[in-house]
Amino acid sequence: STKKDQKALMPIALAALVASSVFDGFMVTNHRSWTSSETFPDASQSQSSTETQEALSWIRANDDSFYRVEKLYTDWTRLDDSLIEGYSGVASYNSTLDSDVIDFYRQLWPNMLVGDSAYQEYINDPDHPELLRMLGVKYLLSRDDLDFSWAHEINQIGNTRIYKINEACGVATVVTGSISESDASNLAPGSKEAILSTCAIVPDRTYSQLMENISATNSIDDGNGRAATSSEGKTATLSPSSAMLNLRGSSSICGTITAAADNSIVCLAIPHTSGWKVVVDGSPVETFRANYGFIGFTVSAGQHSIAAHFEAPNAHISVMVAGLGVLLTVISCIIEAHRNRVR
Numbered sequence: 001s002t003k004k005d006q007k008a009l010m011p012i013a014l015a016a017l018v019a020s021s022v023f024d025g026f027m028v029t030n031h032r033s034w035t036s037s038e039t040f041p042d043a044s045q046s047q048s049s050t051e052t053q054e055a056l057s058w059i060r061a062n063d064d065s066f067y068r069v070e071k072l073y074t075d076w077t078r079l080d081d082s083l084i085e086g087y088s089g090v091a092s093y094n095s096t097l098d099s100d101v102i103d104f105y106r107q108l109w110p111n112m113l114v115g116d117s118a119y120q121e122y123i124n125d126p127d128h129p130e131l132l133r134m135l136g137v138k139y140l141l142s143r144d145d146l147d148f149s150w151a152h153e154i155n156q157i158g159n160t161r162i163y164k165i166n167e168a169c170g171v172a173t174v175v176t177g178s179i180s181e182s183d184a185s186n187l188a189p190g191s192k193e194a195i196l197s198t199c200a201i202v203p204d205r206t207y208s209q210l211m212e213n214i215s216a217t218n219s220i221d222d223g224n225g226r227a228a229t230s231s232e233g234k235t236a237t238l239s240p241s242s243a244m245l246n247l248r249g250s251s252s253i254c255g256t257i258t259a260a261a262d263n264s265i266v267c268l269a270i271p272h273t274s275g276w277k278v279v280v281d282g283s284p285v286e287t288f289r290a291n292y293g294f295i296g297f298t299v300s301a302g303q304h305s306i307a308a309h310f311e312a313p314n315a316h317i318s319v320m321v322a323g324l325g326v327l328l329t330v331i332s333c334i335i336e337a338h339r340n341r342v343r
Contacts, residue, residue, distance in 0.1 A: 049075040049085065051158040052141060056087050058155060059139055059162065065255070066247040067138040067170045068269075070122045072146070078121060090135050091122040098271040104293030107184075108192055129165060130196040134291060136171030136269040139164055171253070171269040172306075174241035174299075175200050176261045180207035181292070200265040200296055206288040210298070213263050245306070252309035259299045268295040268308060279307045 052075055059069065068088045075081055082089035090112075105113050111125035126140075129150035140151055140163040151163040177199035184192050184201045192201065202210065241264065245255035257266060267290040270276060278285050278297055281304050290296025295308070312318075 051160040052085055055141055055157045055160045055162050056085065058157065064246065065170050066245045066253055068136045069139045069141065070137050072123060072126060072140065072142040078123065079119060090120060090137060092120055093118060098273050100272045100289060101293035104291060107292050108189055110189060128193060130193045132165055133168045134173050134196055134267060134269060137165060138168040138170060169243050170245050172243035172245050172257055173267050174243060174257055174259050174264050176264050178202050178207055178210050178265055180204045196291065200267050200290045201292060202296060203289055210263065252307065254307040256303055256305055257299065258303045259301050262300045263298050265290065266297055266299055267291055270295050274313045275310050277309055277311060280304050
């Protein structure tokens with residue numbers, strides 16, 4: 001009977017072994033914090049890729065903030081260059097793209113999607129300065145002259161030209177106005193993009209709460225041309241909005257932002273998913289969905305220190321379940337060994 005049981009369990013054990021190998025391979029090649037440019041070396045090195053690496057090194061030497069880069073050419077594959085060459089871009093293949101981010105592309109950048117959601121190709125529709133700024137793209141690499149009025153060439157390495165996007169400041173953008181998703185739904189994608197320089201698109205409920213806060217403080221530019229005012233109603237002199245953030249590890253960013261008015265909205269170009277925590281001047285703040293797919297929160301006028309980090313939701317439950325599984329396995333082995341001795 002024992003031999004029959006062992007024969008019956010053998011196919012199950014083999015299937016589990018194969019399944020674990022497939023799962024491990026998928027996770028290792030799709031998890032950015034495991035598969036970095038250091039642990040995923042180039043299969044070979046072409047002259048084209050060498051110039052790209054030199055251009056990226058030059059950018060890093062001159063800009064230590066957290067930003068994204070995009071290319072108008074391909075060295076390896078049109079979707080995996082960023083993974084192979086070690087830079088943060090927006091073009092990618094991602095079959096598990098967060099649903100909120102899919103909403104962003106469908107609502108604001110539909111021509112970048114190939115198919116329903118899994119493929120995002122920047123080369124398909126590159127002329128979108130406001131979207132690039134919002135996503136934190138500061139630099140473009142090109143093999144040809146670009147006639148975009150919103151970007152200027154800052155260096156050339158071999159045949160690779162480095163362009164910087166005007167007024168781009170990284171993965172955080174600060175605006176003083178907002179518009180509800182219901183109101184934005186009546187606009188064409190191009191019109192929605194145009195308002196991103198002054199407004200954030202937020203859910204209807206969030207918009208109502210923001211309007212209540214504005215009524216209470218009477219100190220925000222609503223994006224329709226009204227100047228920011230103080231509580232006495234006099235025009236206030238305010239510094240331009242700006243942001244400077246740095247990446248720490250693979251799951252946190254920190255830095256400073258400057259807001260031009262009270263109730264300014266900060267949009268972090270990080271998917272609006274559970275697990276991200278934002279701290280402003282040492283105190284946690286409530287976040288909301290901004291621009292369809294990203295993290296938004298409000299700040300008062302002036303300069304602030306911010307930090308955002310990711311904590312896996314319910315991680316402690318996963319650890320407890322895993323520990324329980326190990327414990328039950330050990331107990332089962334002890335019981336089985338005892339039964340064998342008795343027999």
